[in-house]
Structures are given as structure tokens and as C-alpha cells.
Amino acid sequence: MATKVELANQTGADGMRLLLAVYSKEAPPWLRNVPAVEILRRIWIQEFRDEEGRVRWRTSQEQPASSARLVSPYDEDARxxxxxxxxxxxxxxxxxxxxxxxxxxxxxxxxxxxxxxxxxxxxxxxxxxxxxxxxxxxxxxxxxxxxxxxxxxxxxxxxxxxxxxxxMPGTSWQKSGEGTIPVSAFTIDWDNETITCPQGKISKRWAHEVDKGGREVIRVQFARKDCTPCPVRPQCTRASIPRRRITLRVREQYEVLQQARTNQxxxxxxxxxxxxxxxxxxxxxxxxxxxxxxxxxxxxxxxxxxxxxxxxxxxxxxxxxxxxxxxxxxxxxxxxxxxxx
Missing domain, CATH: 3.30.420 (Nucleotidyltransferase; domain 5)
Structure with missing residues (x-):
């Protein structure tokens, strides 16, 4: 593996010198517009790093996301x-x-x-x-x-x-664990924007937000004073702050999801x-x-x-x-x- 990395670093350094020569003031300007040169530049940026004159092969974590990463110099669209x-x-x-x-x-x-x-x-x-x-x-x-x-x-x-x-099934640990309390055990009152837990406690916060994927979701939170003394709290939440938090899709999507999982x-x-x-x-x-x-x-x-x-x-x-x-x-x-x- 060490030999492979050493060879990759040497290849990266050779390519970097070529690119520096192409983009230097002495080089003909038309060279930079050659499609193969642009492909080379993009591949070298994603594969190598120049750290104060020392070229290093990037780790997989340092490379671009798969949707943007070139995988072939012959096909710019392939991923x-x-x-x-x-x-x-x-x-x-x-x-x-x-x-x-x-x-x-x-x-x-x-x-x-x-x-x-x-x-x-x-x-x-x-x-x-x-x-x-x-x-x-x-x-x-x-x-x-x-x-x-x-x-x-x-x-x-x-x-x-x-x-x-x-x-796809739910991924929360409450959904998969035996004796745990999943969201389906709670009663949702969409009109009054509250959720009641199996112990009869009513949620204190209901907020419409947008998640990282750009989807509208509802964040629900119970009061700490209700969750802290709850006898079934270990089956309900593992949060360091002892209160249950629930994320729901908006009503139409939530009901469609639950109905589909029941039907199947x-x-x-x-x-x-x-x-x-x-x-x-x-x-x-x-x-x-x-x-x-x-x-x-x-x-x-x-x-x-x-x-x-x-x-x-x-x-x-x-x-x-x-x-x-x-x-x-x-x-x-x-x-x-x-x-x-």
C-alpha cells in the first residue's frame, strides 16, 4: 500500500507540474481551452492536494461527492x-x-x-x-x-x-426494539397540534420546520418535568436531556406513509x-x-x-x-x- 501511495503522489506531482506549465504566462493561451487539458485540471483537483509545494493524493473522505466526481477522462457524464x-x-x-x-x-x-x-x-x-x-x-x-x-x-x-x-420501515430504535414505545403508540391531534403519549402526557412544543433534505417536517417535544419521572422513560427516550422528541412528516404525507405500511x-x-x-x-x-x-x-x-x-x-x-x-x-x-x- 505504501508503494501505491508513493506512486500516486509522484504521478500527482508530475501532472501538477504539467498544469502549472500550461497555465503559466509563457504558455500559449489556447492551450487552456483544449478540452483534454480542462478534464486533466478537474481530475487533478479532485484527486490531489498541493500542500505548500508538496502534492498529496487525497483520501476518499477529501474527494468530492459521487454526484460531482469524475470517474473517467473519456466521459464527463459518467459517475x-x-x-x-x-x-x-x-x-x-x-x-x-x-x-x-x-x-x-x-x-x-x-x-x-x-x-x-x-x-x-x-x-x-x-x-x-x-x-x-x-x-x-x-x-x-x-x-x-x-x-x-x-x-x-x-x-x-x-x-x-x-x-x-x-x-421502507422506520429506522428509530423505538421502532425495532422489543418493549419500546414507537411513535405509533402516541395519539396525534392534528387540529390542536398536540401529541399525547401512552402515559397521558401532552406535548408542549409543535413547530413546523424544514429538514436538511428540504422537506417540511413537524418537530414535537414533551416537557422535561413530564418525562423525567416517567416510569417507562428508558423504553421511550435515550436522550441526555430526559424528554421525548418526535419528528413527523406533515399530515398528508404522514397518513399516507402509515397507511401504506399497514396495507403492505x-x-x-x-x-x-x-x-x-x-x-x-x-x-x-x-x-x-x-x-x-x-x-x-x-x-x-x-x-x-x-x-x-x-x-x-x-x-x-x-x-x-x-x-x-x-x-x-x-x-x-x-x-x-x-x-x-
């Missing part, structure tokens, strides 16, 4: 993406398809986005594209990565589309959501038969064109299979599931 244990350089493709019984399952929308970032912001773009083509569904099944209270509310408000998908535990919801599993087969078909994970081109626009052509090829293949009476392939059963059956 690094991470999903669980998988990491890749490039872009992300989002596919929407029909799933009606007795009809061919056809791709209706293709969105190409930067690799990093969440998927929440993609759905409004997808819905606008479907509106333009007259293909907007009444019900849209998506996986958990696309679901949020904001998405559900916006889809219903803007396009009258009902979103169906699993909501029912057998009816699970049977309804099974149709969404077909998109996994579409992704597998795109990857295994149409090489969707490899782009022949550079840049967002050309990569998106490839995604569109891939989707068109998949649709033609599926239409041909449907006309020829070829049935849909059954869902693959794993060896473990077969043994357990």
Missing part, C-alpha cells in the same frame, strides 16, 4: 454508483412496462440517469413521459427504492396514479404486488440477452439512445413471441426453494 455490495461507473437505467394479463408485457418508458443518488426523483419524469405518449397507468407498481410518501402524494395529486410498492402486511396487498416481479425478468433479459450493462457510447444522450434501442428490441422480441403463442416463462425456482417444497 460512480453503489447499490448494496455492487459498485459501477457509468449510469442507471429505469424501465417501466405493462403487466396486464393476456397481453404482451411491453416497455413503455426508459429513463437514463446518473449512477449515484436515490430513485425517488425519477418517477415524476417517468410519469410526464407516459402522459405525453398517452400511456399513463391508473396503478403503478414499483419496488421500495422508488417509494416515499412524497412520491405517493405527488403521483395521486398530479396524475391520479395510485402508487403500489413497499415502504396484508395478504391482499401481497397478491396484488406480485405482478411487479415481472420487471426483474425484464432487467435480466436486457442484461443477459441485450448486453444492457455495457454502453457502446459515451455521454448521457448517446447512452440513453442505446437504452431506447435496447427497449425497442425487447418489445419486438416480445411482440413476436406473443403473436407466435409462446407463453411467458415461469418464475425460476431456486434449488433451495425446490428442496424446501
Amino acid at each position: 460512480v454508483g453503489v447499490k448494496r455490495d455492487t459498485q459501477w461507473d457509468g449510469f442507471k437505467v429505469h424501465l417501466a412496462e405493462t403487466c396486464d394479463d393476456g397481453e404482451p408485457h411491453l416497455i413503455t418508458d426508459v429513463a437514463t440517469t446518473p449512477a449515484p443518488g436515490s430513485d425517488y426523483g425519477v418517477l415524476p419524469i417517468v410519469h410526464e413521459g407516459l402522459v405525453e405518449r398517452g400511456l399513463l397507468p391508473a396503478e403503478h407498481l414499483v419496488d421500495a427504492g422508488y417509494m416515499s410518501a412524497d412520491v405517493v402524494v405527488a403521483a395521486k395529486r398530479d396524475h391520479n396514479v395510485e402508487m403500489v410498492g413497499p415502504m 402486511d396484508s395478504p391482499e396487498w401481497k397478491a396484488r404486488y406480485q405482478a411487479c416481479q415481472g420487471i426483474e425478468g425484464t432487467i435480466a433479459q436486457a442484461v443477459n440477452r441485450f448486453m444492457a450493462r455495457r454502453s457502446r457510447y459515451r455521454g448521457t444522450a448517446k447512452t440513453h439512445l442505446q437504452h431506447l434501442l435496447t427497449a425497442a428490441a425487447i418489445n419486438l422480441t416480445r411482440i413476436d413471441a406473443w403473436l407466435m403463442g409462446v407463453p411467458l416463462a415461469p418464475t425460476r425456482t431456486s434449488h433451495f426453494a425446490a428442496l424446501a417444497a
Whole structure:
């Protein structure tokens, strides 16, 4: 590792000397406008630091965020993406398809986005594209990565589309611990802007604020004199100042979130959501038969064109299979599931 860092520092110093020469007064001004020189400058800024004449390779913590960090000198749009244990350089493709019984399952929308970032912001773009083509569904099944209270509310408000998908569970320790007191155990009075705890105490503060993500939230706080002597305080709060604090989404988003989490535990919801599993087969078909994970081109626009052509090829293949009476392939059963059956 020491040899690797030493080599990187030497490479950084060599590149820095080249850039200083290019940007010196003696160098021809047109050199600075060469695209390759600008790419070199941006990469060296993000990868190296000049500390009083000594060039040092930046640590991962010192580098820019993944949304701004260049990963290739040949493609300014490519970024690094991470999903669980998988990491890749490039872009992300989002596919929407029909799933009606007795009809061919056809791709209706293709969105190409930067690799990093969440998927929440993609759905409004997808819905606008479907509106333009007259293909907007009444019900849209998506996986958990696309679901949020904001998405559900916006889809219903803007396009009258009902979103169906699993909501992410709450992450507070009170939600996951046994014998603890989660927010659902409190009674919320939205009209009077108060919350009553299971011990009958009423909150003392209710304030509308904006969180770090730019979302409107409600901060609720109980009085210290009520929480300090409470017999169940260890199951309710671990705060150094003994009083419970609760952060809520605004009423519409909060109620949508709670209703969705309740619905997704029912057998009816699970049977309804099974149709969404077909998109996994579409992704597998795109990857295994149409090489969707490899782009022949550079840049967002050309990569998106490839995604569109891939989707068109998949649709033609599926239409041909449907006309020829070829049935849909059954869902693959794993060896473990077969043994357990």
C-alpha cells in the first residue's frame, strides 16, 4: 500500500507540474481551452492536494461527492454508483412496462440517469413521459427504492396514479426494539397540534420546520418535568436531556406513509404486488440477452439512445413471441426453494 501511495503522489506531482506549465504566462493561451487539458485540471483537483509545494493524493473522505466526481477522462457524464455490495461507473437505467394479463408485457418508458443518488426523483419524469405518449397507468407498481410518501402524494395529486410498492420501515430504535414505545403508540391531534403519549402526557412544543433534505417536517417535544419521572422513560427516550422528541412528516404525507405500511402486511396487498416481479425478468433479459450493462457510447444522450434501442428490441422480441403463442416463462425456482417444497 505504501508503494501505491508513493506512486500516486509522484504521478500527482508530475501532472501538477504539467498544469502549472500550461497555465503559466509563457504558455500559449489556447492551450487552456483544449478540452483534454480542462478534464486533466478537474481530475487533478479532485484527486490531489498541493500542500505548500508538496502534492498529496487525497483520501476518499477529501474527494468530492459521487454526484460531482469524475470517474473517467473519456466521459464527463459518467459517475460512480453503489447499490448494496455492487459498485459501477457509468449510469442507471429505469424501465417501466405493462403487466396486464393476456397481453404482451411491453416497455413503455426508459429513463437514463446518473449512477449515484436515490430513485425517488425519477418517477415524476417517468410519469410526464407516459402522459405525453398517452400511456399513463391508473396503478403503478414499483419496488421500495422508488417509494416515499412524497412520491405517493405527488403521483395521486398530479396524475391520479395510485402508487403500489413497499415502504421502507422506520429506522428509530423505538421502532425495532422489543418493549419500546414507537411513535405509533402516541395519539396525534392534528387540529390542536398536540401529541399525547401512552402515559397521558401532552406535548408542549409543535413547530413546523424544514429538514436538511428540504422537506417540511413537524418537530414535537414533551416537557422535561413530564418525562423525567416517567416510569417507562428508558423504553421511550435515550436522550441526555430526559424528554421525548418526535419528528413527523406533515399530515398528508404522514397518513399516507402509515397507511401504506399497514396495507403492505396484508395478504391482499401481497397478491396484488406480485405482478411487479415481472420487471426483474425484464432487467435480466436486457442484461443477459441485450448486453444492457455495457454502453457502446459515451455521454448521457448517446447512452440513453442505446437504452431506447435496447427497449425497442425487447418489445419486438416480445411482440413476436406473443403473436407466435409462446407463453411467458415461469418464475425460476431456486434449488433451495425446490428442496424446501
